Amino acid sequence: MTASAHTGGAVTADHDLRSELTEFYARQMQALDAGQAEQWAATFTEDGVFAANAYPQPTVGRAAITEAVKAAAAQLAADQVVHRHWLGMLAVYPVDEHTVRTRFYALVIQTPKNGVAAIHRSTIAEDELVRGGDGWQVRRRDVTRDDL
Numbered sequence: 001m002t003a004s005a006h007t008g009g010a011v012t013a014d015h016d017l018r019s020e021l022t023e024f025y026a027r028q029m030q031a032l033d034a035g036q037a038e039q040w041a042a043t044f045t046e047d048g049v050f051a052a053n054a055y056p057q058p059t060v061g062r063a064a065i066t067e068a069v070k071a072a073a074a075q076l077a078a079d080q081v082v083h084r085h086w087l088g089m090l091a092v093y094p095v096d097e098h099t100v101r102t103r104f105y106a107l108v109i110q111t112p113k114n115g116v117a118a119i120h121r122s123t124i125a126e127d128e129l130v131r132g133g134d135g136w137q138v139r140r141r142d143v144t145r146d147d148l
Contacts, residue, residue, distance in 0.1 A: 035073035
């Protein structure tokens with residue numbers, strides 16, 4: 001999915017769906033920021049893909065996503081830095097009753113120990129979500145950092 005894919009036409013999503021997705025993202029990002037790698041990775045399908053223009057290759061599969069989050073959390077702890085993800089401007093594009101595409105802005109706020117919080121990164125993310133037995137899961141996430 002590309003940014004240009006959603007530039008025209010009106011798109012509507014019902015209030016219940018939007019509420020579900022807002023809650024999904026709140027819990028997902030709080031798990032990430034808390035360094036809860038397994039919980040965060042569980043929000044992806046078993047074969048989920050995390051792709052970002054900051055990395056040469058996508059991370060594929062829940063096990064690989066778990067390990068990537070563990071490594072990132074360990075580095076943040078070693079650097080004595082806290083990250084908080086702030087999501088906004090959520091656009092919802094229903095595909096069918098079990099699939100939805102979303103696009104949102106995400107800011108990463110970084111706070112060093114005894115330091116001042118500052119915006120570390122500004123990004124756009126595009127997700128393909130599927131509804132499973134445990135609720136929504138990310139099948140694919142594409143993150144584009146604004147500075148790259």
